[in-house]
Amino acid sequence: MTRRTLVLAVIVPGLAVAGVVAQQPPTQRPRIPPTGAIKKVRDNLYVIPGAGGNTTVFVTQNGVVLVDTKLPNNGEPILNQVRTVTDKPVTTIINTHSHPDHIGSNDYFPASVEKVTQENTRKWMAANTRVASNPAVMPTRTFTDRMTLGSGNDRIDLYYFGAGHTDGDAFIVFPALRAMCAGDIFAWKMAPLIDPAAGGSVLALPVSLEKAAKGIPNVDTVIEGHGDVNTWQGFLDYIAFSRALNDAARAGRGKKTADEIAAELKPRFPAFTKEQLLTDMEYGGTPLSRAVINVNIAFQELAKQ
Numbered sequence: 555m556t557r558r559t560l561v562l563a564v565i566v567p568g569l570a571v572a573g574v575v576a577q578q579p580p581t582q583r584p585r586i587p588p589t590g591a592i593k594k595v596r597d598n599l600y601v602i603p604g605a606g607g608n609t610t611v612f613v614t615q616n617g618v619v620l621v622d623t624k625l626p627n628n629g630e631p632i633l634n635q636v637r638t639v640t641d642k643p644v645t646t647i648i649n650t651h652s653h654p655d656h657i658g659s660n661d662y663f664p665a666s667v668e669k670v671t672q673e674n675t676r677k678w679m680a681a682n683t684r685v686a687s688n689p690a691v692m693p694t695r696t697f698t699d700r701m702t703l704g705s706g707n708d709r710i711d712l713y714y715f716g717a718g719h720t721d722g723d724a725f726i727v728f729p730a731l732r733a734m735c736a737g738d739i740f741a742w743k744m745a746p747l748i749d750p751a752a753g754g755s756v757l758a759l760p761v762s763l764e765k766a767a768k769g770i771p772n773v774d775t776v777i778e779g780h781g782d783v784n785t786w787q788g789f790l791d792y793i794a795f796s797r798a799l800n801d802a803a804r805a806g807r808g809k810k811t812a813d814e815i816a817a818e819l820k821p822r823f824p825a826f827t828k829e830q831l832l833t834d835m836e837y838g839g840t841p842l843s844r845a846v847i848n849v850n851i852a853f854q855e856l857a858k859q
C-alpha cells in the first residue's frame with residue numbers, strides 16, 4: 555500500500571462521508587444505501603440499516619429510544635420506519651460515538667429528546683465547529699464509565715472500556731433482551747476503521763474489547779455499528795482476531811511487512827480477512843485490506859512508544 559493510500563484510509567473516519575466520496579474516482583465510488591426497512595431483532599428491539607450506521611430502535615413503555623441517527627437528513631426516513639412498529643414518541647437518543655454517520659440526524663428530533671453520549675464523544679462533537687454550531691445535535695447528558703437509564707424491562711446499561719475506533723466508543727446493553735449495540739468498535743465483521751484524530755487506537759483496541767467481554771454480562775445478540783446483527787460468540791471471535799493482529803504487529807515490526815502479517819492471520823481468522831468487497835460497504839476496501847491498514851497503524855503507534 556502506498557503512503558498516500560494509507561493516509562487517506564486512516565483519515566477517512568474523521569471526515570464527512572460526502573467529502574470522502576468526492577475524492578474517489580467514479581469506479582471506486584462506494585454506494586451508500588438509503589435508509590432501509592426496519593427489522594425486528596427481538597421483541598421490542600429493532601434495527602434500521604442504511605444511510606450510514608445502523609439505527610437501533612428500543613420501544614419502551616414511555617417512548618422510543620434510538621441508538622445512532624445515521625448521516626444528516628435521515629430523520630424523517632428513520633421516523634417513518636419507527637412509525638411502522640409504534641406510535642410512541644422518540645424520547646431518547648444515544649450516540650455510540652462522534653462520527654457524522656452516527657450522529658447526523660440527531661437534530662431532526664425535538665429539543666426535548668434527551669441525547670446521551672460518552673464524555674469523550676461529547677468532547678469530539680464540541681471540537682467540530684460544524685457539529686457544535688448546531689445545538690440540536692449535541693448531547694444533553696454524558697457518562698464516563700457506566701450509566702443506567704430506565705428500569706425493569708426498559709433498563710439500558712451504557713458502558714465505556716477505553717479507546718478503539720475512537721476514544722468515546724460506548725456499548726449500549728438492553729439486559730431484558732440480552733442484546734447490545736457495539737457501535738463502530740465492531741462493524742462489518744472486520745478490523746475496525748481506526749480514527750486517531752478522535753483518540754482511536756489499534757493498540758488499545760483489544761484491551762478495551764477484552765474489558766467489554768469481561769465486564770458485560772448476559773448478552774447473546776450483538777448489533778454491529780454497520781452491517782448485520784451478530785452473536786456474543788461472534789463478538790468474542792472478533793476480539794481474538796483483534797488481539798492476534800496486535801500481537802502479530804508487535805512481533806513482526808521491523809521484520810515483516812503489514813501485508814505479510816495480515817496474510818499470516820488468514821488461516822486462523824478467515825471470516826475477518828476476506829478478500830472480497832462486502833456488499834453495502836460504504837467506505838470501500840476488503841476485510842483483508844482493512845487488516846493491512848490496521849497493522850500499519852499499529853506500526854505507527856508502536857514507533858511513538
Ligand SMILES: [Zn+2]
Nearest residue numbers: 567651653738
Ligand atoms: Zn465511526
